[in-house]
Amino acid sequence: MSRVTVDPETRTAVVGGGAQLGAVDRATHEHGLAVPAGIISTTGVGGLTLGGGVGHLSRACGLTIDNLLAAEMVLADGSVANVDADREPDLFWAIRGGGGNFGVVTSFTFRCHPVSTVMAGPVFYSIDDTAEVLGWYRDFIREAPEELSGFFAFLTVPPAPPFPEELHMRKVCGVVWCSTNDDPDAPALNAARSFGTPLLDGIAPVPLPAWQSAFDALYPAGDQWYWRADFVGSIPDAAIEEHARFGEALPTWKSTMHLYPISGAPSRVGETETAWAYRDANWAQVMVGVDPDPANADLIREWTISYWEALHPHSLGGAYVNFMMEEGQERVQATYRGNYDRLARTKAHYDPDNVFRVNQNIRPV
Numbered sequence: 001m002s003r004v005t006v007d008p009e010t011r012t013a014v015v016g017g018g019a020q021l022g023a024v025d026r027a028t029h030e031h032g033l034a035v036p037a038g039i040i041s042t043t044g045v046g047g048l049t050l051g052g053g054v055g056h057l058s059r060a061c062g063l064t065i066d067n068l069l070a071a072e073m074v075l076a077d078g079s080v081a082n083v084d085a086d087r088e089p090d091l092f093w094a095i096r097g098g099g100g101n102f103g104v105v106t107s108f109t110f111r112c113h114p115v116s117t118v119m120a121g122p123v124f125y126s127i128d129d130t131a132e133v134l135g136w137y138r139d140f141i142r143e144a145p146e147e148l149s150g151f152f153a154f155l156t157v158p159p160a161p162p163f164p165e166e167l168h169m170r171k172v173c174g175v176v177w178c179s180t181n182d183d184p185d186a187p188a189l190n191a192a193r194s195f196g197t198p199l200l201d202g203i204a205p206v207p208l209p210a211w212q213s214a215f216d217a218l219y220p221a222g223d224q225w226y227w228r229a230d231f232v233g234s235i236p237d238a239a240i241e242e243h244a245r246f247g248e249a250l251p252t253w254k255s256t257m258h259l260y261p262i263s264g265a266p267s268r269v270g271e272t273e274t275a276w277a278y279r280d281a282n283w284a285q286v287m288v289g290v291d292p293d294p295a296n297a298d299l300i301r302e303w304t305i306s307y308w309e310a311l312h313p314h315s316l317g318g319a320y321v322n323f324m325m326e327e328g329q330e331r332v333q334a335t336y337r338g339n340y341d342r343l344a345r346t347k348a349h350y351d352p353d354n355v356f357r358v359n360q361n362i363r364p365v
Helices: 021-029 045-051 089-095 127-143 187-193 208-212 237-247 294-314 329-350
Strands: 004-007 012-016 068-074 080-083 104-111 117-126 148-156 171-179 204-207 224-232 256-261 283-291
Touching: 004 021, 012 021, 021 045, 021 208, 045 104, 068 089, 080 089, 089 329, 117 127, 117 187, 117 208, 127 148, 127 171, 127 237, 148 187, 148 237, 171 187, 204 208, 224 294, 237 256, 237 294, 283 294
Parallel strands: none
Antiparallel strands: 004 012, 012 104, 068 080, 068 104, 117 171, 117 204, 148 171, 148 256, 224 283, 256 283
């Protein structure tokens, strides 16, 4: 269930449903290839893929579901189905963004891309520069070539190497960059690095598996997490003001906010071609309260919800399903827009008794 087999000739990878992203990264990297996926290597391939799959390579290579070619599944009645564009096409459509509503995927077949070494790293700025940095980033990333991705973030500088001691535990804003063009003098990357007066420029050539696992130590198993998210089309100045307010008020040092750019390759897929309906979104936004101490659970929850409530009016209405908590059926339906009815019909066909319901549930009709 965790095996990864790569065919360098066809540039495909067959991945067991129990594999973690790190195993995929290591296996594909041996052949100079990569599957677009998330940003923490301990993430499960199954959950990430079925919800959509957003990460460092999204702008250049598409969402994870955009690179899913086939899957083997165990259905609610115990039968095994092999699905792709020709076999069980409705089910194949539904699992590309519809979450774990339709069965247990025991094997994925992915398209790989020729990505090996990336130019990647964070560029941090003073938290006081938030309005200036976010205003610039908002316009820059949408016009940047698709080889360049970078998510805007609020964070507290971790108290450990490779970060300089004078920055440890300092609240900052910044952009975590990743370019599939490994030329250190690439114009787009140079333009990104030249903005403002950074506190730190950590961009360097990095093997992709190392970059994909760079955040693992920061977020080990066992932390308390509380999430809120939205898809975002634009970031008006009023939204920037709210971001700055809540960024300065990070409740714990592991809490954060990320704006993942999903313009570029994902936007060239039609909104009804897969279950993922927000192909017009430019960012997948997530606010996350994180802390290892259960005593701080209420603190991180309150900050996260308040932040989300302040920014939600500036959103497109729905959210990336992998970033959602239990938020009610209306939020689930908003996440799939006009695709929800087709998902519900597909659910009724393959799982009429709603066996697979511990999820952002799509109810059979």
